[in-house]
Amino acid sequence: MMQSHIRQSGAAAAAAVALFSYCTAFGREGKKEENGSVGVHHLVAAALVEWRPPRRHAAISSAPLTSFYPNLAICEPIRDVESDNDDDDDDNDDNDSDVGFYYLRMNPKEVERTSLSDSHAIFGALSGTGMIERYDIYRRVLDDVAVERKPRGGSSRREVVIVNLSVGDKLNGHGGIVHGGILSLLFDEAMGWAYECLRHEDDWLDDPSSPVTAVTANLTVDFRAPFVEGSEGVIRVYHDERKGRKIYFTAKLESKDGEEMAKGSFLAIRMKYL
Numbered sequence: 001m002m003q004s005h006i007r008q009s010g011a012a013a014a015a016a017v018a019l020f021s022y023c024t025a026f027g028r029e030g031k032k033e034e035n036g037s038v039g040v041h042h043l044v045a046a047a048l049v050e051w052r053p054p055r056r057h058a059a060i061s062s063a064p065l066t067s068f069y070p071n072l073a074i075c076e077p078i079r080d081v082e083s084d085n086d087d088d089d090d091d092n093d094d095n096d097s098d099v100g101f102y103y104l105r106m107n108p109k110e111v112e113r114t115s116l117s118d119s120h121a122i123f124g125a126l127s128g129t130g131m132i133e134r135y136d137i138y139r140r141v142l143d144d145v146a147v148e149r150k151p152r153g154g155s156s157r158r159e160v161v162i163v164n165l166s167v168g169d170k171l172n173g174h175g176g177i178v179h180g181g182i183l184s185l186l187f188d189e190a191m192g193w194a195y196e197c198l199r200h201e202d203d204w205l206d207d208p209s210s211p212v213t214a215v216t217a218n219l220t221v222d223f224r225a226p227f228v229e230g231s232e233g234v235i236r237v238y239h240d241e242r243k244g245r246k247i248y249f250t251a252k253l254e255s256k257d258g259e260e261m262a263k264g265s266f267l268a269i270r271m272k273y274l
């Protein structure tokens with residue numbers, strides 16, 4: 001109802017830039033700039049009790065609340081990125097360009113695995129100043145029209161999750177360059193969230209009654225450019241294919257300027273007994 005749509009065709013990059021710019025325009029403490037231009041309306045999830053994401057995130061994560069972790073987010077209309085894209089001519093758009101989506105921020109504290117802050121690598125031991133300073137996960141949600149048009153079956157490549165992240169100066173390999181193992185970790189986690197998001201889609205699991213816990217069986221990362229300490233970036237995870245228990249993903253890490261810093265491919269396998 002209140003959701004705005006980000007145009008998929010030609011505007012995805014703009015959306016990402018807007019998302020990134022917006023996320024990084026505010027401090028980690030979530031202070032909103034005076035006279036900030038984003039998000040005037042908000043819906044608060046009724047079930048939200050303990051944790052509320054800063055408004056800066058809510059502004060890019062408009063969502064009609066669904067049964068999918070219903071207490072994850074405060075919802076506000078997303079920023080209208082179309083206004084940043086005036087080159088687009090509405091009259092000339094074909095139907096496909098009307099397909100829309102928005103991003104919904106996920107809350108790790110709602111999830112048993114990631115809420116184990118003492119033992120979780122990203123949200124626990126390696127979280128903090130100089131280390132993983134930000135790891136904000138957003139599920140990409142299709143609007144109603146897009147859902148209707150979404151290809152069914154196991155081989156529809158699409159972006160599932162993005163992660164807005166920042167890494168400090170204490171996780172390097174070479175001086176000033178973030179350790180490749182750390183980047184692999186960041187990729188691996190992002191893929192895990194993508195899997196979790198997919199498996200909650202009604203039509204996605206061919207056999208919902210079978211075990212749904214998945215683990216990473218294979219992870220390959222190509223490092224394209226040094227990700228320097230103190231950098232911010234965005235990981236985009238794409239679901240490529242599903243073959244029975246095997247789920248294939250690819251991902252890329254983009255710098256703040258949109259440069260591809262690394263890309264990864266993943267195979268997650270649903271376990272037999274968990």
Ligand SMILES: CCCCCCCCCCCCCCCC(=O)SCCNC(=O)CCNC(=O)[C@H](O)C(C)(C)COP(=O)(O)OP(=O)(O)OC[C@H]1O[C@@H](n2cnc3c(N)ncnc32)[C@H](O)[C@@H]1OP(=O)(O)O
Nearest residue numbers: 106111113188189192193196214215216217218269271272
């Ligand atoms: C909003 C909510 C957010 C939630 C937020 C939480 C998210 C939560 C998500 C969890 C994601 C966590 C993200 C961190 C992910 C880790 O870090 S997990 C930890 C690291 N990974 C592990 O410990 C896995 C260890 N390995 C294993 O347990 C087992 O080898 C596996 C992967 C379960 C496979 O064992 P298996 O089921 O016995 O496999 P098997 O029947 O032999 O083979 C099945 C198929 O897979 C193939 N295969 C098996 N292994 C491989 C391989 N390494 N390479 C290629 N193919 C393979 C086989 O060839 C076979 O293929 P088909 O013949 O069917 O075509």
